[in-house]
Amino acid sequence: MKIKYKLAASVAAFIFSQNVAAQQRFNEMTYSPSETTFRLNAPSKPTLRLYEAGRGGKAYKKVKLMPNGDNTWTATVKGDLKGKFYTFDIGRGETPGVFAKAVGCNGGRGAVIDMKETNPAGWENDRRVPTKSPADLVIYELHHRDFSIDPSSGLMHKGKYLALTEQKAIDHLKKLGVNAVHILPSFDFASVDESKPDVPQYNWGYDPLNYNVPEGSYSYDANLPTRRIMEFKQMVQALHKAGIRVILDVVYNHTFDLANSNFERTYPKAYYRYNADGTPSNGSGCGNETASERPLMHDYMLESMKYWVNEYHIDGFRVDLMGVHDIQTMNDIRRELNAIAPEIFVYGEGWSAGSCAYPHEKLAMKAAVPQMPGIAAFSDDIRDALRGPFSDDHKPGFLGGVTGLEESLKAGIAGMIDHPQVDYSKVNYSKKPYALEPTQMISYVSCHDDMCLVDRLKASIPEAEYDENELIRLNLLAQTAVFTSQGVPFMLAGEEMLRNKKGVHNSFNSPDSINHLDWNNLKTYPQVFKYYSGLINLRKAHPAFRMGRADLVRKHLEFLPVQDCLIAFRLKDHAGGDKWKNIYIILNANKELRTINIPKGQYTIVCANGEVNEAGLGEMEGGEVMVDGQSALILHD
Template identity: 35%
Template sequence: MIGIYSSCTNYYENTGGPMDKTPLEWKKLYDSADFRKNCTFEGELGPVCGKTGTRLSLWSPVSDTCTLRLYRDGERDTAPFASFPMTKNGQGVFVFETRENLDGTFYDFLLTRDGEEIVSGDPYAVACGANSVRCEIVDLETTNPSGWKSDRAPAHQTETIIWETHVRDFSFDRSGGFSENVRGKFAAFAEHGTKVQNSSSSASTGIDYLSQLGITHVQLMPVFDYATVDETGKDPALEYNWGYDPVYYNVPEGSYSSNPADGKARIRELKEAIASLHEAGLRVIMDVVYNHTFDLNNAMQQSMPDYYFRVTKEGQYANGSGCGNDAASEREMVGKFILDSVLYWAREYHFDGFRFDLMGLLPVGLMNRIQRSLDKVYGKGEKLVLGEPWAAGPSAPSRRVKLAAKANFGGMDRKIAMFCDNTRNMVAGSPFDDNDHGIAAHTVSCHRYREALDGWKDAPDLPVSSPAQLVSYASCHDNYTLIDNIARGTKDPAEQLRRARLAPCIYMTCPGIAFLLSGEEFLRSKGGDGNSYRSPSSVNAIRWDQMEQNASMVTLYKELFTLRKKCPAFFGKGSRRRVLSADVTDRTLLARLDNAYRSSDMPEGYLGNFDAEQLREAKAFAGKYPELLILLNTDEKTHSFTLPEGAHHLLFTNLSGSTDPEKVSGDSAVPVDPCGFLVYGRMNHDSKSE
């Protein structure tokens, strides 16, 4: 052991004790070749508990000793009932093992460095008590709900359509009809039979609504343990946060459980929620935030001071996340932690995909390792990986690495997708420009939509290989909801509705993965709040009565989802160009799209777990309509479009009563009203006339 740590020991002697170090001095040590060679550990870390006993492992090579302290509960002021010295093995890993099953026991670590004592949590903890005070040892087998081992994700569909929601938003408002004890909780996703309250229509809400909507995936905003709410729920109506403030990355958030003090309850109830969504035919994506922590008072910093965080050359903590402590994900043990964490959530909770917050702060190499590791365990493309290809500002990696930003996407695994702000800004305008309101407001030309229809192949700022790498969307939790964004550009309610009916038509016909904020389909508003991350539930919660009030909008979205799943021109992930020809002005577009099916239209690996009947229907639809026509009018007046030669069927319109839905022959003039969007299918010559 002396040989392994000799370089560290000499460094301490030259610069003072470890507790005296500045962030730059720690950085010099951690980035030295000796430390990287001798202190990188590849084995299993964290707690393991089961029938054969209990094992805890903590990586802390800069600590001299480590004592495991055990507690009866997770309260702050209780004393340990037992303490055990831990053995320091190779690469600085402290280990404790016993044949006793310590299920339900709480714990922390008492570390010493140069005679000073430091209390630390466990970065790899899988459970904790209320408000993250102490970690908890759990036998994970005992947290499995009935039927968990047979839980499986539903088969892939021709298209991925993601509906993003926040656990509390989903069920907190009483208009949703959820039982009082599950409002704002994981358990709401497993409650069936909920209806819009104070209504005569008995429209379904919650999981029953989702199963009928036509989406394929539910993306849950952060469900890991975060810092910025009181988990005991003293004032749940006001106690709110989106959750991008990680504390324990591998622990579910306690405020969403029935009993935050019981570490098992939150685990079991999250598993039940995921199983319920799977049973409803929906896959589940986890929103992960590995680019920063809430603050520096955490188990990572306690166990390894300044190792997990980037430091600038001036000795300040890097702030590319806007949170003041960018994760040093380029370092070996930070990258290992992130990869281990992703694999843990996929294995233990059956998550079907991962959305990476501020992915532009993580190395390209790490993101590719994550995708390859998921592919190796579950099959190519079985687990979806997507993320934001940007950061909130410049960061300071400890060595030269390419970060997973938009400009570097050419080096990313072809199965990793990025949120396409080109499409977002084209549809609704940039959320950062008060004078940009998107294509319907004429601040964006229809020529941009023409570019988007070909997957932005000619855009110099989008080095992607295929639409599989693009997420097509107009709104998400960040910034404004779609209707609030539209309201920034016009105060006329009738014009707002016209633009709201046009916006999804635009991004739902762009190549890529389709994505929408929960409730966008029924004009969900946050009252113009463009950054509601800690606004109360009165602002953030989904108002399910709006779904009933705007039922025609829901119908529009359902029709778009159905159309997208049928048409290779829209769902295809192959790299070919789709636009055969286009007649475009600033305010109008008539485009011919190639709708023929090709095997390359399906993402790599999908055919191993796929809805074969749906694919057969899509192939038949493409055979019947080998070409599509899109007619778009963003002008204030009606425009007439002349269809090309051939027989055409109207497949979709966002207008009512403006076009005869029967077959239309070539050279026919088709009038399209303002904010009108129509899709025609050109019939195959071999198809029977209808």
């Protein structure tokens, strides 16, 4: 026992020392009123340049950094530099470094600030929202500009972080019932010119520039480095006060470009993957891919995510193209976050956008999720079973009356775990379970990176384009599958108001006229919001829909005999400790009425014909039960 204890202690000491070294490596600027120390990890001696402004003008001072350990260079400049700007240069072009925590307009220069001055009043009392299980989360994915830019929003801070501090925005989210907001990339990205705030510009933000600074175009003054930081924190603080978690979309798999990136200008070839012939690997589909398995990038990802957690109180991360990263790095991230707060949720895309210059079996693909406890992946299985394949916008799925997808939908409803009634040989993509626990599956039917649900239904089901009632029925049916599944439910902002993007699939740089939310739809289609809200709150009120553990799902989730384009299942015997003994969920995608047999008895209907009411919509007898076409029926005894 003593030997094991000493071994464990030595391992812990080694990990601690490695963490300290990583923290020092990326602590590139340390400010005090009397002096500021600059530090850079680079292969050759850097020159430090100091500037009066964040853009333009010449450096008023140049300083040579001196060696301070292996590939580490430092310089201390006396005096109070607060409000000044800086760059490093090893001869490959000026850069704010790889870990700038504050920058000037457009991110070309680092800023010397006192981070304590960026904290809003009461920030020291801000806390992450407690989470017992990821199964309790209801995730709402939004883009800052989409959410608030349209006049119909009635929000004052249009396109800004502060829109999410407004009472109307908070009230909308709370009434809908979501408890986690997934914000699209909000670090400093390259595609929007922050110096032209009055010129309409749009991008999703998947083009990283400075990973550890909030994007300036969502702030009121990108020229003032502290402003964007404080406003981001005010947003987090307001959402936390409302009981809503904040999940940050992180894009460590690639940079805006390679040659001019901060990584390459600081430590060439240390952060990226290359093919055998020396060309950059392109598993991201963006011209470059980072190398998470290499020490600098591995440590960078860990320190960056911990920084967002500690400095900005972030509650979770969505990892873009997680399949580009290696399994070990993702597990190390999970371990490091567990040491801070185990409830921090991590999920990602379990795929890449191309072939990576790294062994496939070592990458954090969806199939590798069993090797990554505590990390979840999006389920394209349930998504495409419901609405049709990602590869063909015009091909329908279950919702369009396509048979043969029932087993894929069953797998998604069970949370992609091993379940005795799911035949994975008939599942569309995953031929074996990929989740050890249902909380490792993100259940969804639409997200930013695709057609929104309305557009997809119109594109793949001709009748839905001309029959608004059918469009709404199918929309509601799709989300019923999502929110009654045992995975972690996820929805795209605006689906609750029947959002459309005029049929644009990849709207990453489309104008506001395509991407905006039309809040007038809340008045035009009040039944849609009411159904979404009722469905979400039904899930939150009943643990049967979110058991959170595979053993409980196998014990309490029972599928009824499948019919073409009809799935039915029972959550039985007070599943998850639910007050309702048995809950029946029937999803009928056929245009016509269907019947299904359930045990005789007296049941209360809580969802039928586009209405949800936990208190009950009426009573019915068991036996042969009729389910209207393109609708869901939920009842309990």
